[in-house]
Amino acid sequence: MEFPTFSMQHTQPAALLPTHSYKHRSLASQRRRAKYSVLRPVSCTAEAVKAEVAGRAAPTWKSSFREKYSLGRHVGSGSYGVVHVCIDEVTKQKAAVKILPKVRSKQQPQKTLKKLEREVALMARVSRQSRGITPLIDVYEDKNYVYIVMGLNEGGDLEQLLEKYGSFSERATATVMYECLKIISVCHANGVLLGDIKPANFMLRHRYRDPLKALESEHLGEGFLSAIDFGCSQAVGPAPLARRTGTPVYMSPETFRREYHLEADLWSLGMMMYQLIAGRFPFWPSVEQCRTRSLEEVMKAVIMEDIPVDYGPWLSVSPEGLSLLQGLLTRDPTQRLTAVEALEHPWFQRQIDSGGSAGDGQSAAGGGRNNIVPLMPAAPRGGSSEAGALRSMAA
Numbered sequence: 001m002e003f004p005t006f007s008m009q010h011t012q013p014a015a016l017l018p019t020h021s022y023k024h025r026s027l028a029s030q031r032r033r034a035k036y037s038v039l040r041p042v043s044c045t046a047e048a049v050k051a052e053v054a055g056r057a058a059p060t061w062k063s064s065f066r067e068k069y070s071l072g073r074h075v076g077s078g079s080y081g082v083v084h085v086c087i088d089e090v091t092k093q094k095a096a097v098k099i100l101p102k103v104r105s106k107q108q109p110q111k112t113l114k115k116l117e118r119e120v121a122l123m124a125r126v127s128r129q130s131r132g133i134t135p136l137i138d139v140y141e142d143k144n145y146v147y148i149v150m151g152l153n154e155g156g157d158l159e160q161l162l163e164k165y166g167s168f169s170e171r172a173t174a175t176v177m178y179e180c181l182k183i184i185s186v187c188h189a190n191g192v193l194l195g196d197i198k199p200a201n202f203m204l205r206h207r208y209r210d211p212l213k214a215l216e217s218e219h220l221g222e223g224f225l226s227a228i229d230f231g232c233s234q235a236v237g238p239a240p241l242a243r244r245t246g247t248p249v250y251m252s253p254e255t256f257r258r259e260y261h262l263e264a265d266l267w268s269l270g271m272m273m274y275q276l277i278a279g280r281f282p283f284w285p286s287v288e289q290c291r292t293r294s295l296e297e298v299m300k301a302v303i304m305e306d307i308p309v310d311y312g313p314w315l316s317v318s319p320e321g322l323s324l325l326q327g328l329l330t331r332d333p334t335q336r337l338t339a340v341e342a343l344e345h346p347w348f349q350r351q352i353d354s355g356g357s358a359g360d361g362q363s364a365a366g367g368g369r370n371n372i373v374p375l376m377p378a379a380p381r382g383g384s385s386e387a388g389a390l391r392s393m394a395a
């Protein structure tokens, strides 16, 4: 596939990702795209996925969580769920359990239950298809809660890494992005939109002494990164989706317009790439500023505002890296790279296969490998403090 290069000369003096489409497809790419798009209706009409997930793929909800597991330490909280370690009383195996209330304020219990069923069903649909998706182990319920038992990820999520270590080097970003794209391509081939792609929803499976260094220099093996949280996921068929779901600052322009398809995930991934490299979002210089924006302000920015790549960290990013970013942050979804196309982008070959010679392992933030400059201030996570643009809107 031919990818347009984005030379550094173009970034002077004020480089902006163009808001119009840029993609010039080769014939081979168009064929691949055609092949890929017929996958959608064949493997995954919304009805087929619903029927399948409601039937054999989805586990039966059991009612004896506390008989089977003992509850361990708290490992995380989201907008709705709290996550704990749990231990199988018989095998002594550790897992994670996400405990979600069946009643949410301002929402009918029936609707909440439907959402929970969808989250479990879609997770079940894809969890065994890729090592990069946290495996679903079991589901339990009692009068007030649903308990989703899943594989335990011990290395923290990418947002925690951003908060602790600051922005990622180009090479670490490429390692993460490649894994994310593999996960997304499996979900999309199964007709599942992830729906809430952001650093907080990808976790390192294992703990590393220096995680960013590990991402740059070690062969971490298949499935080192694990996708969590299918609370905003949807089964996708030929008809476009209309429900606005996800976390506003990562939502695609077409999601705001209530007419979107699988491509919306790739925009969100582009926004995540921007954040990993720059430690901020394109539209506001700090995460704090983003937190206080209304949905309308975020929507306006996502639909219309320039995406600057002419400052600090971007000046040392390779042309291939900028080209991938541009391919993902393309406002016209029909011109945006698909997951399969993005996986073939030469940036990955340069950064990963050749040991990051293009970026030379330098931190995109300007520091060296061992001198990563924290750009993003630590901020309280989850719960009511995480408002507006940074908070998930579940489907």
Ligand SMILES: Nc1ncnc2c1ncn2[C@@H]1O[C@H](COP(=O)(O)OP(=O)(O)OP(=O)(O)O)[C@@H](O)[C@H]1O
Binding pocket: 075, 076, 077, 078, 079, 080, 081, 082, 083, 096, 098, 134, 150, 151, 152, 153, 154, 156, 157, 200, 201, 203, 228, 229, 230, 231, 382, 391, 392
């Ligand atoms: N399998 C897991 N292993 C370890 N920690 C986990 C696991 N799943 C989730 N967590 C931790 O718990 C936090 C909350 O989980 P999750 O994002 O699924 O909850 P949520 O209520 O759906 O969140 P959101 O606000 O994104 O809707 C995560 O950010 C992560 O730190």
